[in-house]
Amino acid sequence: MVDQLPNRGRETEMLNAMGMDSMEALFADIPADVRFQGPLPLPAPQSEEEILSDARRLLGANVAMGSRPSFLGAGLYRNYVPASVFQLVTRGEFLTAYTPYQPEVSQGMLQAMWEFQTLVSELVGLPIANLSLYDGSTAAAEALTCAVRVHTRKASQPNTVYVSSLTPPDKLSVMHNYCQGAEIDLRMIEHDDDGTIDMASLAEAAGSCGVYLEQPNPLGILDEKLTAVKEIIGENTALIVGVQPVSLGVVEAPGHYGADIVVGEGQPLGSPVTGGGPLYGIFACTQPYLRLMPGRIVGRSVDVDGKEAYCLTLSTREQHIRRHRATSNICTNETLIALMGAMHMALLGPDGLRDLAHRNMLACQKTKEILEQTPGVTIVHSAPHFNEFAIEVNGSAAECLSYLDANGIIGGFDLSRWYPQMSNRILVTSTDQTTLRDIESLSAQLSMWSTHQGVSA
Amino acid sequence: MSHLFDHHGAENTGYSQPPGLKCDSAPVVPSGLQRRAAARWPRLSEPEMVRHYTWLSKRNFGIDTGFYPLGSCTMKHNPRVNEVIAQLPGIADIHPHQPESHLQGLISIYYEMQHMLEICAGMDQVTLQPVAGAQGEFTAVRCIQEYFRLRGESQRTKVIVPDSAHGTNPASAAMAGFEIVEIPSREDGRIDLDALAAVADETTAAMMITNPNALGLFEADIKAASEIVHQAGGQMYYDGANFNAILGITSPGLMGFDAVHFNLHKTFSQPHGGGGPGSGPIGVKAHLAPFLPGPLAARREPEAGEVDQTVDEHWYHWHQPEHSIGKVQQWHGNAGAVIRCWAYYRRYGHGLRDMSEHAVLNANYLRHAIHKAAEEAEVAHLFVDGAETEVAKHEFTLSMQPAKDALGISAMDVAKGLLDRGYMAPTVYFPLVVPECMMIEPTETESKDTLDTFARHFAQVLKTSPEALHEAPITTPVRRVDEVYAARNLCLRHPFDEA
Numbered sequence: 001m002v003d004q005l006p007n008r009g010r011e012t013e014m015l016n017a018m019g020m021d022s023m024e025a026l027f028a029d030i031p032a033d034v035r036f037q038g039p040l041p042l043p044a045p046q047s048e049e050e051i052l053s054d055a056r057r058l059l060g061a062n063v064a065m066g067s068r069p070s071f072l073g074a075g076l077y078r079n080y081v082p083a084s085v086f087q088l089v090t091r092g093e094f095l096t097a098y099t100p101y102q103p104e105v106s107q108g109m110l111q112a113m114w115e116f117q118t119l120v121s122e123l124v125g126l127p128i129a130n131l132s133l134y135d136g137s138t139a140a141a142e143a144l145t146c147a148v149r150v151h152t153r154k155a156s157q158p159n160t161v162y163v164s165s166l167t168p169p170d171k172l173s174v175m176h177n178y179c180q181g182a183e184i185d186l187r188m189i190e191h192d193d194d195g196t197i198d199m200a201s202l203a204e205a206a207g208s209c210g211v212y213l214e215q216p217n218p219l220g221i222l223d224e225k226l227t228a229v230k231e232i233i234g235e236n237t238a239l240i241v242g243v244q245p246v247s248l249g250v251v252e253a254p255g256h257y258g259a260d261i262v263v264g265e266g267q268p269l270g271s272p273v274t275g276g277g278p279l280y281g282i283f284a285c286t287q288p289y290l291r292l293m294p295g296r297i298v299g300r301s302v303d304v305d306g307k308e309a310y311c312l313t314l315s316t317r318e319q320h321i322r323r324h325r326a327t328s329n330i331c332t333n334e335t336l337i338a339l340m341g342a343m344h345m346a347l348l349g350p351d352g353l354r355d356l357a358h359r360n361m362l363a364c365q366k367t368k369e370i371l372e373q374t375p376g377v378t379i380v381h382s383a384p385h386f387n388e389f390a391i392e393v394n395g396s397a398a399e400c401l402s403y404l405d406a407n408g409i410i411g412g413f414d415l416s417r418w419y420p421q422m423s424n425r426i427l428v429t430s431t432d433q434t435t436l437r438d439i440e441s442l443s444a445q446l447s448m449w450s451t452h453q454g455v456s457a
Numbered sequence: 458m459s460h461l462f463d464h465h466g467a468e469n470t471g472y473s474q475p476p477g478l479k480c481d482s483a484p485v486v487p488s489g490l491q492r493r494a495a496a497r498w499p500r501l502s503e504p505e506m507v508r509h510y511t512w513l514s515k516r517n518f519g520i521d522t523g524f525y526p527l528g529s530c531t532m533k534h535n536p537r538v539n540e541v542i543a544q545l546p547g548i549a550d551i552h553p554h555q556p557e558s559h560l561q562g563l564i565s566i567y568y569e570m571q572h573m574l575e576i577c578a579g580m581d582q583v584t585l586q587p588v589a590g591a592q593g594e595f596t597a598v599r600c601i602q603e604y605f606r607l608r609g610e611s612q613r614t615k616v617i618v619p620d621s622a623h624g625t626n627p628a629s630a631a632m633a634g635f636e637i638v639e640i641p642s643r644e645d646g647r648i649d650l651d652a653l654a655a656v657a658d659e660t661t662a663a664m665m666i667t668n669p670n671a672l673g674l675f676e677a678d679i680k681a682a683s684e685i686v687h688q689a690g691g692q693m694y695y696d697g698a699n700f701n702a703i704l705g706i707t708s709p710g711l712m713g714f715d716a717v718h719f720n721l722h723k724t725f726s727q728p729h730g731g732g733g734p735g736s737g738p739i740g741v742k743a744h745l746a747p748f749l750p751g752p753l754a755a756r757r758e759p760e761a762g763e764v765d766q767t768v769d770e771h772w773y774h775w776h777q778p779e780h781s782i783g784k785v786q787q788w789h790g791n792a793g794a795v796i797r798c799w800a801y802y803r804r805y806g807h808g809l810r811d812m813s814e815h816a817v818l819n820a821n822y823l824r825h826a827i828h829k830a831a832e833e834a835e836v837a838h839l840f841v842d843g844a845e846t847e848v849a850k851h852e853f854t855l856s857m858q859p860a861k862d863a864l865g866i867s868a869m870d871v872a873k874g875l876l877d878r879g880y881m882a883p884t885v886y887f888p889l890v891v892p893e894c895m896m897i898e899p900t901e902t903e904s905k906d907t908l909d910t911f912a913r914h915f916a917q918v919l920k921t922s923p924e925a926l927h928e929a930p931i932t933t934p935v936r937r938v939d940e941v942y943a944a945r946n947l948c949l950r951h952p953f954d955e956a
Binding site for chain 1: 532735825
């Protein structure tokens, strides 16, 4: 424990210098009736070696996805993050800095984030990007409240936003929590049986403050109808598109088909899945949203000598200045994970991103081709997919996944956890990390399970 | 200068990837959805990319670079073993939707962290879901809101905050839909009980306050304040930003609070990463526990088929509180940050009190050393304590107003002068109640020698001629940055050829 406290053993010397004779004197201002009695009922301190050993034991008891065929995605995607990203991000100058309040000694992170803003802006096809929100769900939720701030005064459906009914319930729940304070009415846009947008349902969103749809959608479907949405909802309703950023290597940038705000889970670029956090939320928008958007943003400026320099800007939107009138309460965001994203993007370049997106599509396609031939398995939607698609099995999805688990396969996501009516459906995710052998194992075990079901039925 | 967007390598070179899987038919993006123009990203080889980011890192100041006394941010050393642990596949390569049988290690660590934080805070139930301090605040006031709605007390629409509160407090409460009532602090920087009593009534949902407060002072009247709010039927919310001062000495529970958030990245040393990630768990008393966002970690006796998968004598599982407000982040919180903070906590165990004692020792010692060095350098008249007090807690404030009046030297000038001497500057102009404020928090991980040297340098800065100090910094990668220019000539991305 001494290794963390450089002044252990020098307490008396320091106290005496201040004219004090005990540590207790430093706490004389804390009344007795609020004091802890005795030591904290916690275990003894450990050395670094002991902690590492315990960590290896406990975390070793978790099942890492890479240890077996894994088809679980549903919003987080296993990918390969290049070694240089991990090496560089642990440089202490990045790792142990904080928010760049003193720009003169924070140019490195400020410039890196300004470059991140440019990389994201180019990726999604919108002129402005902030330097991250917590994750894809909070980025989507903040986009909804931002859209209301911008549009509610002119909207024929004020304080109302429309969200895809396919939005995963946990994400929807985040949206509800963020929207309820401003009494925003959250309504649903329905989908046709083929998994694409129900355009009649969408038409009802015209005149509202914003529409949130995902591309690919939560069932992995690439929905061409989304390109027609902006024209239907009109200028005064924000089109907010949630993206899987890797897909944008081959799929059109939403900014090029009318999106006003693009959000998304940045994780597939730069970060492992990490148990669901820390991640980083992408947030990009057009000019009309700039001054009412959430989050930090870096601007390029000059120093007193006229030299190029970077600093945080438009801070008057933020809580430390605007307090209860701020556009968001966000302070600490996910800068370091966004930096990992920037490093990964920089290393990929436009060709690398296209190749990565293509590999993800090939893996998904190959999985589909093999599962199409697998007895007892039906591909639910014939649409084009990115990363994932729904299958139907001849029995309970939960039981099927348990069977696969017992046979060493993480088979996917039980869609009844999102959509209770889909009790026989599994969302099967493939990424650049999926191998042919993984897919063949999945197919073989699904086939076994179907046969087994047939026997027991 | 190294510019990312100046790199234009040849097309189809660079980062190599294995070929994709061979398919019978090529996957198709619908024609109307095919990307037409690629993102104008740069093309770099790995050596160029590594050099660019290494160059950037050298233009950035972190705790590893030097003393970082940024008040209110608790910039303590970040042990490196925590980074090693966070890269293990058992945390880096797990998915929150995996079955509980796959996550016994993770859930057990969540359970251990909840339990530890409950003990330290004197709370009945902790959730690790919120991913930053501000999100913890928001989560807690949402729980309080739902608690009152369920009790039929929806008229409680106001949240009281002291004028010295962090901006996130009023921002978080406003985001949840509350009206903010700000009360002035007393002359001595402490809470004004009369002002509190005057506003606490049947419309009060909660009071949000930190203790020690933003001036680094312990609010000795905190129990009386809690009683006033409770008598009015409101809830007491503890902002854990300053938890590093009191761990093992007192707790929010003992002070009468109903809810608290922790900044794990401050108190438990998740690296601040240039602005995150953080982790902002909250703890509550039993009456608020049913409203927490889940999942919470819980445990029970293992069943027959589970025994061979357990990490100890328990089976760990997720649990959803009965009246949960729902989710504030889509997954299970910042698991990677929780793991690092777990490793940090294990380093101290029941000795966490030593950490806080040394944090307070260092702050008081530095305050003393600065005054002493200033007297020796005959600059003691150029600043005063931001608040009169015998002892500070983990941080303290100085007002540079005398220097401003006498010589035209502002707190910002002093901050820039410190940058030239190889330090990160303290927090400046916060809290707003102290004119020309410098807020200094050394943390427990700085040695006496560092504190002594910093104190001497601080005095030297005040010895500098005002003209020279207005020019500072001169040794940094860039000199004073024109923030007004940045706001008036917005350039938020690389201009490409458009400029």
